[in-house]
Amino acid sequence: DGPAIIYDLGGKFDKSFNESAFGGAQRWAEETGEEFAEFEITSDAQREQAIRRFAEAGNNPIVMAGFSWATPLSEAAGDYPDTKFVLIDMVVDAPNVRSVVFNEHEGSYLVGMMAAEASETDIVSFVGGMDIPLIRKFACGYAQGVMAANPDATVIANMTGTTPSAWNDPVKGSELTLSQISQGSDVVFAAAGGTGIGVLQTAADEGILSIGVDANQNYLHPGQVLTSMLKRVDNAVYESFVAGEGVEVGFNVMGVSNDGVGYALDEHNADLVSAEMQAMVDEAAAAMASGELMVHDYMSDETCPALEF
Amino acid sequence: MDKMPKWADVVLVPVVSLLLAAIISAIVFLAIGQNPWEALKLMAYGAVGTSDFLGYTLFYATNFIFTGLAVAVAFHASLFNIGGEGQVLLGGLGAAIVVLLVPWPHWTLALIAGGTAAALFGALWVVIPAYLQARRGSHIVITTIMFNFMASGLLVYMLAGPLKPEGQQQVASGLFPEASKLPSLNDIAEMFGSDMFGRSPVNISIFIAILACVAVWALIWHTRLGYQIRALGKSESAAKYAGISAVNITMITLLISGALAGMMAINNTMGINSPQLVDNAAGGAGFIGIAVALMGRNHPVGIVIAALLFGALYQGGAELAAATDVQVQIVIVIQALVIMFTGALDEMVRSPIEKLFLRFGRGTAVEE
Amino acid sequence: MDFFTIVQLGDASVRMAIPLLLACLAGLFSERAGIFDIGLEGKMLAAAFLSAAVSLASGNVWVGLLAGIGISITLSIIHGLASITFRGNQLISGVAINFFAAGLTVVIAQGWFAQGGRTPSLPKDARFNGLDFPGALTRVRDKMQASPGMQFYSEFVSGHSILVYLGLLTVPLSWWILYRTRFGLRLRAVGEAPEAVDTAGISVVRLRYSAVIIAGILCGIAGAYLSTAVQAGFTKDMTANRGFIALAALIFAKWRPWYALGACLLFGLFFAIDNRFQNIQLQVIWIMVLLVGSAAVMTVYALRREKIDVLVLGGLSVVLAAIALVTWFGTASGEGIGMIAALWETVKVPSQLIQSLPYLFVVIVLAGFVGKAIPPRAGGQPYVKER
Amino acid sequence: MSEIAPAIELVGISKAFGPVQANKDISIRVMPGTIHGIIGENGAGKSTLMSILYGFYKADAGEIFISGQKTVIPDSQAAIAAGIGMVFQHFKLVQNFSVLENVVLGAEDGALLRPSLAKARKQLKSLAEEYELNVDPDAIIQDIGVGMQQRVEILKALYRQADILILDEPTGVLTPAEADQLFRILGRLKEEGKTIILITHKLREIMDITDTVSVMRRGEMTSTVKTSETNPADLAERMVGRKVLLRVDKVPAQPKDVILEVKDLNITDEKGVHRLKGVSFNVRAGEILGIAGVSGNGQSELLEVLGGYEKATGEILLNGEAIDLTGAFSDGQSRRARGIAHVPEDRQHEGLIMDFTAAENTAFGYHHDPKYQRNRLLMDNAAIMKDAQEKMDRFDVRPPNPMLAAKNFSGGNQQKVVVAREIERDPDLLLVGQPTRGVDIGAIEFIHQQIVALRDAGKAILLVSVELDEIMGLSDRIAVMFDGQIMGERLPAETDEKELGLMMAGVTDGETA
Ligand SMILES: Nc1ncnc2c1ncn2[C@@H]1O[C@H](COP(=O)(O)OP(=O)(O)OP(=O)(O)O)[C@@H](O)[C@H]1O
Ligand SMILES: Nc1ncnc2c1ncn2[C@@H]1O[C@H](COP(=O)(O)OP(=O)(O)OP(=O)(O)O)[C@@H](O)[C@H]1O
Ligand SMILES: [Mg+2]
Numbered sequence A: 001d002g003p004a005i006i007y008d009l010g011g012k013f014d015k016s017f018n019e020s021a022f023g024g025a026q027r028w029a030e031e032t033g034e035e036f037a038e039f040e041i042t043s044d045a046q047r048e049q050a051i052r053r054f055a056e057a058g059n060n061p062i063v064m065a066g067f068s069w070a071t072p073l074s075e076a077a078g079d080y081p082d083t084k085f086v087l088i089d090m091v092v093d094a095p096n097v098r099s100v101v102f103n104e105h106e107g108s109y110l111v112g113m114m115a116a117e118a119s120e121t122d123i124v125s126f127v128g129g130m131d132i133p134l135i136r137k138f139a140c141g142y143a144q145g146v147m148a149a150n151p152d153a154t155v156i157a158n159m160t161g162t163t164p165s166a167w168n169d170p171v172k173g174s175e176l177t178l179s180q181i182s183q184g185s186d187v188v189f190a191a192a193g194g195t196g197i198g199v200l201q202t203a204a205d206e207g208i209l210s211i212g213v214d215a216n217q218n219y220l221h222p223g224q225v226l227t228s229m230l231k232r233v234d235n236a237v238y239e240s241f242v243a244g245e246g247v248e249v250g251f252n253v254m255g256v257s258n259d260g261v262g263y264a265l266d267e268h269n270a271d272l273v274s275a276e277m278q279a280m281v282d283e284a285a286a287a288m289a290s291g292e293l294m295v296h297d298y299m300s301d302e303t304c305p306a307l308e309f
Numbered sequence B: 001m002d003k004m005p006k007w008a009d010v011v012l013v014p015v016v017s018l019l020l021a022a023i024i025s026a027i028v029f030l031a032i033g034q035n036p037w038e039a040l041k042l043m044a045y046g047a048v049g050t051s052d053f054l055g056y057t058l059f060y061a062t063n064f065i066f067t068g069l070a071v072a073v074a075f076h077a078s079l080f081n082i083g084g085e086g087q088v089l090l091g092g093l094g095a096a097i098v099v100l101l102v103p104w105p106h107w108t109l110a111l112i113a114g115g116t117a118a119a120l121f122g123a124l125w126v127v128i129p130a131y132l133q134a135r136r137g138s139h140i141v142i143t144t145i146m147f148n149f150m151a152s153g154l155l156v157y158m159l160a161g162p163l164k165p166e167g168q169q170q171v172a173s174g175l176f177p178e179a180s181k182l183p184s185l186n187d188i189a190e191m192f193g194s195d196m197f198g199r200s201p202v203n204i205s206i207f208i209a210i211l212a213c214v215a216v217w218a219l220i221w222h223t224r225l226g227y228q229i230r231a232l233g234k235s236e237s238a239a240k241y242a243g244i245s246a247v248n249i250t251m252i253t254l255l256i257s258g259a260l261a262g263m264m265a266i267n268n269t270m271g272i273n274s275p276q277l278v279d280n281a282a283g284g285a286g287f288i289g290i291a292v293a294l295m296g297r298n299h300p301v302g303i304v305i306a307a308l309l310f311g312a313l314y315q316g317g318a319e320l321a322a323a324t325d326v327q328v329q330i331v332i333v334i335q336a337l338v339i340m341f342t343g344a345l346d347e348m349v350r351s352p353i354e355k356l357f358l359r360f361g362r363g364t365a366v367e368e
Numbered sequence C: 001m002d003f004f005t006i007v008q009l010g011d012a013s014v015r016m017a018i019p020l021l022l023a024c025l026a027g028l029f030s031e032r033a034g035i036f037d038i039g040l041e042g043k044m045l046a047a048a049f050l051s052a053a054v055s056l057a058s059g060n061v062w063v064g065l066l067a068g069i070g071i072s073i074t075l076s077i078i079h080g081l082a083s084i085t086f087r088g089n090q091l092i093s094g095v096a097i098n099f100f101a102a103g104l105t106v107v108i109a110q111g112w113f114a115q116g117g118r119t120p121s122l123p124k125d126a127r128f129n130g131l132d133f134p135g136a137l138t139r140v141r142d143k144m145q146a147s148p149g150m151q152f153y154s155e156f157v158s159g160h161s162i163l164v165y166l167g168l169l170t171v172p173l174s175w176w177i178l179y180r181t182r183f184g185l186r187l188r189a190v191g192e193a194p195e196a197v198d199t200a201g202i203s204v205v206r207l208r209y210s211a212v213i214i215a216g217i218l219c220g221i222a223g224a225y226l227s228t229a230v231q232a233g234f235t236k237d238m239t240a241n242r243g244f245i246a247l248a249a250l251i252f253a254k255w256r257p258w259y260a261l262g263a264c265l266l267f268g269l270f271f272a273i274d275n276r277f278q279n280i281q282l283q284v285i286w287i288m289v290l291l292v293g294s295a296a297v298m299t300v301y302a303l304r305r306e307k308i309d310v311l312v313l314g315g316l317s318v319v320l321a322a323i324a325l326v327t328w329f330g331t332a333s334g335e336g337i338g339m340i341a342a343l344w345e346t347v348k349v350p351s352q353l354i355q356s357l358p359y360l361f362v363v364i365v366l367a368g369f370v371g372k373a374i375p376p377r378a379g380g381q382p383y384v385k386e387r
Numbered sequence D: 001m002s003e004i005a006p007a008i009e010l011v012g013i014s015k016a017f018g019p020v021q022a023n024k025d026i027s028i029r030v031m032p033g034t035i036h037g038i039i040g041e042n043g044a045g046k047s048t049l050m051s052i053l054y055g056f057y058k059a060d061a062g063e064i065f066i067s068g069q070k071t072v073i074p075d076s077q078a079a080i081a082a083g084i085g086m087v088f089q090h091f092k093l094v095q096n097f098s099v100l101e102n103v104v105l106g107a108e109d110g111a112l113l114r115p116s117l118a119k120a121r122k123q124l125k126s127l128a129e130e131y132e133l134n135v136d137p138d139a140i141i142q143d144i145g146v147g148m149q150q151r152v153e154i155l156k157a158l159y160r161q162a163d164i165l166i167l168d169e170p171t172g173v174l175t176p177a178e179a180d181q182l183f184r185i186l187g188r189l190k191e192e193g194k195t196i197i198l199i200t201h202k203l204r205e206i207m208d209i210t211d212t213v214s215v216m217r218r219g220e221m222t223s224t225v226k227t228s229e230t231n232p233a234d235l236a237e238r239m240v241g242r243k244v245l246l247r248v249d250k251v252p253a254q255p256k257d258v259i260l261e262v263k264d265l266n267i268t269d270e271k272g273v274h275r276l277k278g279v280s281f282n283v284r285a286g287e288i289l290g291i292a293g294v295s296g297n298g299q300s301e302l303l304e305v306l307g308g309y310e311k312a313t314g315e316i317l318l319n320g321e322a323i324d325l326t327g328a329f330s331d332g333q334s335r336r337a338r339g340i341a342h343v344p345e346d347r348q349h350e351g352l353i354m355d356f357t358a359a360e361n362t363a364f365g366y367h368h369d370p371k372y373q374r375n376r377l378l379m380d381n382a383a384i385m386k387d388a389q390e391k392m393d394r395f396d397v398r399p400p401n402p403m404l405a406a407k408n409f410s411g412g413n414q415q416k417v418v419v420a421r422e423i424e425r426d427p428d429l430l431l432v433g434q435p436t437r438g439v440d441i442g443a444i445e446f447i448h449q450q451i452v453a454l455r456d457a458g459k460a461i462l463l464v465s466v467e468l469d470e471i472m473g474l475s476d477r478i479a480v481m482f483d484g485q486i487m488g489e490r491l492p493a494e495t496d497e498k499e500l501g502l503m504m505a506g507v508t509d510g511e512t513a
């Protein structure tokens, strides 16, 4: 049978991570005219059942978006040696699993530089979703980028919560943004899934700039979203679907060098990004690609040189 | 006044209620553009169509037997324990702590220790609501709802902090040691060369659930405690006259109820294929227990039947959601309808049936 | 904490309190008439969904509001059927309505919008937006520089959606209806002694239906407020237990409108604190004082009572004391400092605890330590004349 | 047949509650300006009939004529409109409302409350003057006594300009003095041309005040006579359908040792009201001590304390040994273990679990008894069944089916189950509260015989009853309670109903002597 995709708890229309994955699958379906199977889980307890269900039904490959799939997948993968699994955001070492991870710190670094450049108060901020190492990785990369562009700047970082509901709490996102604004922030980066909707909305209402995440969110508030940190989950899904049953297994890193992460530039934010800002960011990106510039990855040692959590 | 024979009360009324719930569910399906008949077929297939599906149905039914019994025991004392959800979570916490902390050499020991801890933690989580109900008359319904919320907070705190292994991102405990894993029914079936339950997680907890049914049956109808529970449930003033302590019986009943809910953890936490404690582990089973108890008329036999039905609904509904564009929440809708018709609108179904029996003179003859 | 932060906190408390307040008053009318309603949550949720969906479709948020009220009334009438006409168990009916709404909103949202059980985001003109009073500053950055009076006016007084002002108005209105009108007198009577109302020649059934319908209207507004004023669209389970908190607030308020306002503002404050403050740091010494203090109070209380009180409250005291000690020792060893020095260290209060505060507070309120609340006498029981 | 139309005429009224036929084809006419009495045993259907007239229940069949006009009364609204007012057996007042609010409820003048209340306040004042019905309009109902509450009920009716006033057992809760006051008011109302229907069990009241009287039995109206043409014995006979033994057959008591000694018992309830004020008495083996009194004067509390489910201060000695009154052993279980059996006042809410089977009910309160246990864990349901069957046979409980739920037995048979259970324990002390309330005459005689038999077996018996006849007939010694105190003791042979009645009204020993 055809390929299948299983989304994580936020659901496929989270305007962010899952939606990006859905976009990749959709692109494949439109281009090939074929169909894919999909499933949205509603609780952690369903994960293993979801994997097994598609494996039993003969779907191949099966793509899973989100780090939480690692445990159930490592449990189930062995039972279906002929099925290929693709895991995004986490690594499972099994002969039939392709693991895709992103260098989010690199993309965050780039938008951090832009934030520092755009800020007039020299105070910028970050709203994370659930407080997990992955999101700290975003925050840490962002802070490093800010410091690189303006060593005098201050970064305020807040996490929405410690539970999965933190991905889906726009009201709280909005409150956190307000509090950051009253502390002087005038650029806010939301890496918080559905919560980010509230962050971007409030930033627009209050007349400060915001930065979207995962998918290109510039269109949400044209002229008020500075840029979006792109994490091309859609590409990862799309490529896996295209490769089909023959998808390559093993470890796969998507970074600035292979267009896995980056920043968004389109008609909605063209006026906000000066040529000089763009030049500076592109230069940094090139340096990263060439290995000249090493951005510290929070998850490598759970520390951050530029930010205290 | 017995206005109709017992069989009508325990069989006919629930069946008619169920039919009404089914009719409204069909209307819901039509409203969202699904053919109800097709949906029913899909759900039936999803519930028992393959050995995996059947296994999952039984797995969920096991959960619901525990929570159904929990609700039913409390109902016998006229107490509405709506806190099953939180008690299940706490049960999971107890089981996880015990199993992760001690390297049990064999699953039987892990089962005994984990089961005891699960029951204990489930019971502990109801101590304060029970005490407040018994002593201060604070309504058990609202306090247990509050404790559900606090339970999920506590669980997440534990899963995001103390119970989470280094470096793990998912909010979950580590995997339980291999030695403590409960044998699945398929492991047993395989010994006879069968693959009856596929790779589903249905495991020996189902036998514990059946044992629990027998124990509850004996407790309620064959022990002094059960006698006192029922007496208190039927008439508090009479219980007082008889010297039955409302405070003690209320406490004990709710503790038993909480323990039964907590014991669900051996199935959904220790019994699954990759045993670990995850966030939201109860998955609504605490609430489904209400429907199961109402439909099962608070009798263990009825509860087993209702649990099987709800297990099939839960599993079939998930399958329906995977195969079509319908959201899995349709199961919650059906469940709500069952609760409404068998619980709150009972009289609407019962009184016409009673009238029929009265009219045709089948009611038990009553002397003056 | 500077003045502006306090104003902001007050502002957020009011905003968070409004849905609670509306639901609480809904419960007040219903329970004053003798009908328990734990289905407030479900009614709000259904209203939140339908008002968002209809606002989106019609482009007019007032039409959306009406639709929300309509569906909420419909659910109220179902509750009425179960609990008034068919004299069923009101708690069970409420539970069923909550489930029904939780499931059906998602299922229908998926059927209509195919966005995973939510509505698309509402455009600005299909929402209730903040009303800016004349001369009020609208941006946080401007307000920060303004004088305290201006800050108060701009942040606290101005800038709320019309539903907030309406919501606040329902308090005096409810009071007036209950205590100054014939309808109110009868409504209060029917919750206390339906047989007195019946023999006075008034229809118990009609009165109780009116009460649950009023509850429906108020829940409808509360739901619409959530999805069209606080947020821009419906997301599943977006009421987030507000219906249950409202019930607790109702008990805390002893079934009185003005007290309800106070109770809801207090709970609103809890939400505001939770939303705004990420890291609440507390010195270990305060934790010790708080926990050990409550443990001591409970123990003293329990020792004067019976065995069961000693058992339960004593156990609880031990748990509290243990938590305090673990925090203390943990801080000392974690920081590698002496026990005394550790007392002045600050530790982060777990965010789950902050989030649980409203629920914890509800339990304490229900325990009656904040004053005894006597519910309407006939509450929860169907009115049965003939068996 | 007079020319004027009757104020009320009921024709062929029938009403069934499920399988119970409460009213069967009842017809009655009441002339204007008269007081019409209705008597009948408990459960005869009196309240039901009047509730139908008042629109509280709907009749299954029959017609109502008010002043000759055929009137349909689907609800109380219609009854009020037809000029009918009713004071129910159980008052229908909102406890936390003021007197004024209760009077106004349902008779408001407009949508706003203030004008209605102001008007009612004025009107209430004039009504109070006119009929000597003084009440404080701002008093809260739960703070005033039953006598006052009854006045409020009457005021409610008068405020609604009722021409026809129905009173359902108005004197059951009144002291004789309060009852006299009530009858004066009724006389006044009658003079004004109002029609009054009075339901009562007390034949003396019927004889004193009514013009005509109807007798009901088992849902039927058996006869209607002019009061002047009948007498109490005749009425009693009409009521039960045969000659009534107004005396209980028994031999003189042979009192022996003191079994129960009560010293200075006091109870203060949570509202701070003194329910018992220094009660002391004793009961000897082989005698029946009867406690008389209007209900609500502490008798119930006394039984509850002795039965172990109410706490009190003071001292109780059983066979010379103290009984724990406040601690862990002051519960029904320990009292039973000490040999105290208790037939409670309210069999439906205390003595029985209506949903339990008769068998389960015969073990009720004695479920710890070893003979009902199979082993340490399980109860022996078969033994309970066998025991129940024997008891039911011995006490002639009908139907003799231990599997039937208690609610399916008639009141008398329910009471027999309770009495059987308690008497068969062979207790040292038997507490009996209202043993024949709502029990038919045959069962009354049987139950009385059982109590006397237990006495003759040398047991101590404490009897509480509001029926003076029962007290006079059964007791070997009579104590009268009023306002939580024992007013004095009398021997039945040396007293009469008049003296006891005075004592029940609070007139002290000295004054009567
Ligand atoms: N609401 C009711 N539902 C069912 N049965 C009832 C109801 N009210 C009365 N009955 C039954 O109808 C019969 C007549 O009752 P009713 O109250 O009219 O008697 P009564 O003559 O007033 O007795 P009492 O002297 O005890 O007041 C009784 O058998 C009673 O149990
Ligand atoms: N035969 C009896 N008759 C009356 N009362 C009894 C009898 N046996 C015991 N009791 C009383 O019942 C109470 C409890 O008795 P017992 O200790 O036998 O119960 P138990 O087996 O411990 O009950 P449980 O299992 O409910 O704790 C005591 O107050 C005791 O005095
Ligand atoms: Mg009566």
Ligand SMILES: [Mg+2]
Binding pocket: none
């Ligand atoms: Mg024992």
